[in-house]
Amino acid sequence: MLQIIGTPAKRVPGGTLEQQSCLSPLVGGVTKFSVTVTEIAWASWARWDDFGTTFPPRLDVVGDLLRKIPKVDDLLRHEEWQRRLASFPATLSKDMLRITLDELRSSIKEGAVEVLPTSEKIIADTAKKVQDSVKPGLRTVINATGVIIHTNLGRSMLSRAAVDAIMKVANNYCNLEYDVGAGKRGDRYEHCLSVLRRLTGAQGALIVNNNAAAV
Known part of the structure; x- marks a missing residue:
């Protein structure tokens, strides 16, 4: 590859490329030379306007x-x-x-x-x-931000007991919407609504997956 160090080449009349005041590894000490266009097979994507100081690879x-x-x-x-x-x-x-x-x-x-x-x-x-x-997209990281409940880092961590309970149920079929005692379809919210009512003393409760849904 022929590399010219100096001012960018420009097109001149007669179909040649002229380089003014340049130094080249192949043309030592020469301050001006011309190369005919037909002597070099330029890559199809090369344009005169953006021609730089390094010749593109030959088409062949x-x-x-x-x-x-x-x-x-x-x-x-x-x-x-x-x-x-x-x-x-x-x-x-x-x-x-x-x-x-x-x-x-x-x-x-x-x-x-x-x-x-x-x-x-x-x-x-x-x-x-x-x-x-x-590879799984999610992986563990260290929260060094100083923010305990960090939205970008998964918010609050689950306790080991909660994780174990989730894994125990998630690995099997479960009674998500089935009332085992009554032997018929049940309510999926009932599993935690009774706990929420006892914790809050409220007559009823509603579970949503984000605060916007609660409005």
Whole structure:
């Protein structure tokens, strides 16, 4: 890649690029030189207006790298794919593979990739994307904000007894809306309404999931 250090190039009559007062690793000590447009295969996305001090990659190099990108079907049959991704849903793995290949194509067109990664590297990058996508989004953090009931951090924590009670019921079927004593459908709110009435001394109670619903 030819790199020019100095003032940006400009287009001049006659179809040449002229660089004024520049220093170049390939043209030492020369203060002015011209390069004909036909001598360089510019990338299709390069424009005269935003041409900077680094020449974009040649079209033949970019095209050669793009043509050498492994096909999806070949990667799916690769031994490394079977070892790393056979246990994940096929649709998810294919989607992540297409994203990986799209990112690779973009990097090649931008000139960020000069050597095509191996099939094993492409599969490894895809496997990381798949693994990251199936990780649970919620995880424990340390609240160092000084705010005890913090909305962004899950508000109040549940006690161990409450968590154990939830886990015991959540792992099984339960009588959520079934009156076991009467043998018929019951009221899901009754499980805690009686407790609230005893705690508050109120004749009745209503349970909502946020304060706005209580208005």
